[in-house]
Amino acid sequence: MGKRKHADAATEGKDKKYTKIKLANVSGETPVLATFPGITPARDIEFTPYKRNYETSEEKANQRVLVADADKVVFQGTNFGASGPHNLNCSYYVGVYSKSKNEVQVVPARLVAMRRHVKASETERVSASKSKLQQRQALGLAFGSRRVKTELRNNERNAVDANKIEDQVTDAMASVERNVASMPTSEQLRKEVAANLPIPVHNVDATTLEEAYDLNSIVTSDELNAIPIKDVFKVTSMEEMQAWLPFGFSKFINNKLYSLISATGKKDRHLARLLVYVSYLMAYYCKVKRNDLTDHERLSKVLKHPPALIIEGLTNRYADGCVLISVFSRSPQMADKILCYMMVLCLMLQDFKVYPDLLATDLSLKASHVTNILRSLGCKIDVCNAEDIIRAGFDPKSKAKKATLVVPLKFPEIKKGGGSRR
Template identity: 50%
Template structure:
């Protein structure tokens, strides 16, 4: 009884954590939270914030520009103007937890989205703009004061200029540099490293000793995002139709089959695996159902994703958009993350044709994505084809993740004629 009495008289307030505002001097800079859609800078990159050096309104006094650079890339970001983050519906704070005092000290934080630009391309574009401006002035002068023959020649050049520009736009960055300075062309080994670093893949360990350690799940989806997914209603369902009604993307045969296997299994249900499957359903819905105009409209975005938790929406926005826009790189990034999760959920062996069918892609596209993740294509057995629900005579291929990771080699050009 003595021990019980002691626990009853224990101070109940010690169970709660208090939150207080930090006492920061007026001229001290508050912290800045920045997102980096696409390529992440190295940890050695230094970033410098800039503010107005004169008295102004309170709103403009809060505006900041942050700049950081490496030898090849310039990162810029701001919390105002066209480059400011979109769709912020709350204020952000940074907090420090004191275990001794059971207290969290918080301070407001500015939020901005960083954009990157390659220095070599920026210089080349500036030169191109200057050349184009000079040519335009020359053409205007010729059209105003030139002879009939000169005017005809200028019009012919104008008609032919479009095709030349379109062809130039299709050239790769490396090819555009060949005529400028061939001595600066990178080696094949350097190009391979650039290709690997430019692919929008989740964090990976190229020297992993097992497929389970090849890709970092936390770089695909955080534990907080997974824990926000409520699977209680799913576990109550016993029919495929009921499961489909609860999913944001209901027509994935891969997801539906895996979820029904968990529901129909005996014993304790694997809730972690079930949450991963639901998050994969969010990714597929984000790829297939969310249109360009939905990204900047929160109501339409929530409707397309079947009203997910706010942390899921924020995570998708941070990972797969640049200023509320889905660039071609971001579109491929979504597919890479879908393929990685699919591999994790199927013992690192998947059927590209089956996944391509779920996403309305060509099978060749799915195979290319999986090869770029380090998979090798192998012929599936008749038993594996039956499990996948396809005709065993269809010569089905399976993608198998192989470690240590190897990525496709760069093409060395066509055969000599």
Template identity: 30%
Template structure:
């Protein structure tokens, strides 16, 4: 029997100001092997700053004959915004049989085509007129027109800019699509749905979605169910919740408290839904100080998970932002958790009121996760404990078989 060789794990002993390993991300394009990279950082009085290589501002620059790659150290920018992420690189030194671990900064690189930098614009061309009009619109236009110009710039596709890198893209496409299933073997609509992936073979509503696909176990354990049970008054519970101005959460929290220890899972889900409410409200604020203040009651591990799953990196600011697409994704995942708490029959009107959203939009998102919008029948009333004779509004029922909206022909409309 071969004897196992033990390997020690140690932290790096290099000085923090020394350059070390880095983590680089290349969205949409992988550099060729001929690309050379150099890292530059600001020197004050010809000496490195005392803050160290990881937290100080630095620039990563890569060059080849056709494309340049450039990025600023995102960890230095995120330091002031309160980042909870840190990247570590482990290097195995075979000479001493040790794995050396050191923190590494993150760079998300953008590309610049060399030929386009030297290409002059023709006088009187349509491109020049559009650019001049956009400059005027940015300077003197209304808030709505400026937002439209920025959206058009983000979505603009310049075909000529892809000439020099077309072969690189084609090679990447050929490699990455070899193992893709045929369209007849996978449902393309699943990728466009805002909610978590459903189990289309489910035999009952509780099997359609999994709580663990929305809330990781580490985040669920951070939800204080014991503290909620031990709270003596409703005001004490409100001080624990990250968001306490939801009638729906308050109503179901009172029901769960009456059930005692049997309702701990529901209490955890209610606290997590309150975190999602608070996260959504906080990210609508302007300024990092207000965001951190409004999220102060959300446990750090849950904050990190919400930022990671429901926000995108912004090229215009140092911190991530919740786009309209991410907001729909957040609401869809929140509504699935609401269905678990609400016995798969959600009160649409109360939820829309708490979120300050039109009822039509809330109904549209419930449809997108497979719900049917119906008035409770006699069986539903008996199951949910609702009065038999009182007129009720429609509710979002998750029933088997699932009822997803049919794809619209022509222009696609998002929830």
């Protein structure tokens, strides 16, 4: 009996060691996986799937259209056709884990590529019944002789209906009044633009520079603590430090970090972690290519093997795609988001004053592009004075610029109308 109990216990232990995976029996609609490239819908938006309501082929029966109607936009996506996902070489499942049974029940899921459509204002159409004269003219134009058709066309071309013109003017004025009443104010537009900017969490009513942007929305404390700064404090030369950093071409990072390492006394480890994280961001922006985003090993190699928490944070914040299927890309909006988050950290690391020309050189970008990014973050752009030129090491004859963060935050105003053409 003792041996049998021991054998049963061993079998039971072996069963608990492995998780069972079962295909769930689902009679209704199966789940839908949706990808949102470059957009983030609100959490409270309700999505409704649609399918064909008649018998058809198995391929068409599996087709779905996913729609959600928001205040100003409509989200719509399909799993078929030109707007659906392409080059899918596998099937997708959604699983639910039962801790008590130690098993996962999976169901097949459809992958839908979502798109955003802005609602356009539509003018109301007023239909009027045709009069007897109009009906006669229509019959004459359809069945009359050539001479009758010519006369009817001439009469129609030369006729002036005062009542019709008055009705059209009234309808036009009413349409203009409706459109003007529904137009947002400049303040509403400013807030809407600020909310849609690819910038970190911010406080437009901040009274101090430290309160303007939330550091935790850029990088969490867990990510910073995961950075292995013990290794960087062991370097003995600038060249050795550049070889260790994921992006060793930035004078902004190199000068600050090496000064911190070579200084005597207690080292500011939090400052060192922030500098190394900016180096990760620069490498992610400049060195990581599109094919690297979907290959975890290649991405880790390009970034010089950072902790897994760093790679996960960079992918979640700055890559378009679906985490479940590990397909990622980088849109122009995401590229600007990387620069915005990076520039906020650079401002924090240098008393909220940076030089766009130096950062543009580090990132191989035009100085005007970096200046526009800093301006969109709420920075004031000025020409460097003599002291700034000496501190930054510019040519005394240069007209370099300086970006200074100003509170309360003021974002670029919306330009009304277009410039005059010459």
